[in-house]
Amino acid sequence: MTPPNQPAQPADQHHLSESVANAAERRWAIIVVLIIASLLAMMIFTGLHWAAMPPSRVETVDVRTLHIRGEFVESNLGTAIEKDGRVLVRLIAQQYSFSPQCIVVPAGKPVTFRGTSTDAIHGFVVGKTNANTMLIPGFVSTFTTTFPKTGEQLMPCHEYCGIGHEAMWARVQVISPEEFFAKTKASERLNCVPR
Numbered sequence: 719m720t721p722p723n724q725p726a727q728p729a730d731q732h733h734l735s736e737s738v739a740n741a742a743e744r745r746w747a748i749i750v751v752l753i754i755a756s757l758l759a760m761m762i763f764t765g766l767h768w769a770a771m772p773p774s775r776v777e778t779v780d781v782r783t784l785h786i787r788g789e790f791v792e793s794n795l796g797t798a799i800e801k802d803g804r805v806l807v808r809l810i811a812q813q814y815s816f817s818p819q820c821i822v823v824p825a826g827k828p829v830t831f832r833g834t835s836t837d838a839i840h841g842f843v844v845g846k847t848n849a850n851t852m853l854i855p856g857f858v859s860t861f862t863t864t865f866p867k868t869g870e871q872l873m874p875c876h877e878y879c880g881i882g883h884e885a886m887w888a889r890v891q892v893i894s895p896e897e898f899f900a901k902t903k904a905s906e907r908l909n910c911v912p913r
């Protein structure tokens with residue numbers, strides 16, 4: 719029995735609040751679907767427009783002949799001074815190491831990296847610097863950066879590439895430009911020195 723001081727809810731008021739709630743839910747459902755649709759459209763557009771290429775200048779390389787000829791043969795890897803005076807580092811990533819294992823670069827000078835992969839997608843970042851790229855089989859990734867301070871930096875692989883991923887890393891030795899250019903006079907390719 720309804721207590722006398724509590725009036726029963728009128729039937730149309732109940733229907734009104736239900737239709738208000740339904741309208742609000744429908745409105746939010748439409749907004750969420752629109753957000754998801756626009757995110758998907760953005761992903762599809764950028765994927766097709768940039769053809770899902772590595773985030774650098776698009777340049778291809780034949781993975782099958784990488785070790786045999788061209789700029790990524792083993793004797794050509796590491797740091798070199800190009801004819802135009804640029805400092806250029808060439809490297810290869812494979813499961814689960816980088817070649818070379820240690821890279822020497824001068825501090826305070828622009829250094830250009832050119833790298834690719836022989837098998838899976840790898841990547842690297844050098845310490846806390848902005849040197850950071852993906853290495854994708856069939857593509858040459860390239861970027862130029864400057865290392866402000868001397869010292870040794872770790873260069874881990876940062877794309878999951880298999881069970882050995884967490885053990886895949888190289889080192890980068892940033893040395894003073896004087897020491898660097900004195901060394902380049904002595905040999906064509908630079909190697910790390912034990913410190």
Ligand code: CUA
Binds near residue numbers: 882886
């Ligand atoms: Cu190579 Cu992860």
